[in-house]
Amino acid sequence: QQKVQQSPESLIVPEGGMASLNCTSSDRNVDYFWWYRQHSGKSPKMLMSIFSNGEKEEGRFTVHLNKASLHTSLHIRDSQPSDSALYLCAASRGTNAYKVIFGKGTHLHVLP
Amino acid sequence: GGIITQTPKFLIGQEGQKLTLKCQQNFNHDTMYWYRQDSGKGLRLIYYSITENDLQKGDLSEGYDASREKKSSFSLTVTSAQKNEMAVFLCASSTQGDSDYTFGSGTRLLVI
Numbered sequence: 001q002q003k004v005q006q007s008p009e010s011l012i013v014p015e016g017g018m019a020s021l022n023c024t025s026s027d028r029n030v031d032y033f034w035w036y037r038q039h040s041g042k043s044p045k046m047l048m049s050i051f052s053n054g055e056k057e058e059g060r061f062t063v064h065l066n067k068a069s070l071h072t073s074l075h076i077r078d079s080q081p082s083d084s085a086l087y088l089c090a091a092s093r094g095t096n097a098y099k100v101i102f103g104k105g106t107h108l109h110v111l112p
Numbered sequence: 113g114g115i116i117t118q119t120p121k122f123l124i125g126q127e128g129q130k131l132t133l134k135c136q137q138n139f140n141h142d143t144m145y146w147y148r149q150d151s152g153k154g155l156r157l158i159y160y161s162i163t164e165n166d167l168q169k170g171d172l173s174e175g176y177d178a179s180r181e182k183k184s185s186f187s188l189t190v191t192s193a194q195k196n197e198m199a200v201f202l203c204a205s206s207t208q209g210d211s212d213y214t215f216g217s218g219t220r221l222l223v224i
Binding site for chain 1: 154213
């Protein structure tokens with residue numbers, strides 16, 4: 001059973017639209033969440049991390065975390081074609097963790 | 113800035129062959145990781161190394177060996193390649209225990 005579940009598997013949004021990606025952990029011991037972005041043929045790059053309840057914003061990207069439900073979401077406003085990529089959610093038990101569990105990812109396609 | 117280099121970028125092997133993938137980083141990071149990325153399955157941890165000469169098994173270690181002879185390098189060996197196996201192997205590094213990973217660009221493996 002996948003311990004980090006992401007939805008949807010694939011998402012299509014028009015340029016300028018809002019993309020919303022979801023991630024939930026079934027491991028109640030995790031308390032840190034990470035979002036990585038992987039463009040086709042490239043390596044994953046860390047976008048944002050969150051460990052406190054609430055939200056965190058960086059430019060067009062906003063991450064929410066609900067620790068009670070172990071659910072995090074990533075929202076991209078004013079989506080651009082360059083945002084088209086595989087978005088990976090990862091969870092860990094603190095930042096001092098050697099084993100991070102990754103989800104399967106959400107493929108985001110932004111149509112010009 | 114540092115860099116993490118994986119060689120080769122593409123690897124084609126025959127069934128039963130022993131194949132070695134290499135990873136070098138100049139961040140002076142303590143911890144290094146090998147992940148396997150299959151389509152639709154996210155990233156799965158094969159081996160990690162907390163420091164030089166240390167080896168720890170991940171969830172997918174069967175069929176693989178690893179070697180960390182220097183702090184800057186981490187090798188992965190596929191002990192007996194399986195036919196029709198196709199995956200991307202990603203190397204990553206981080207400061208000791210930190211979950212903020214830097215990934216290499218990957219080695220794409222095809223077994224014929």
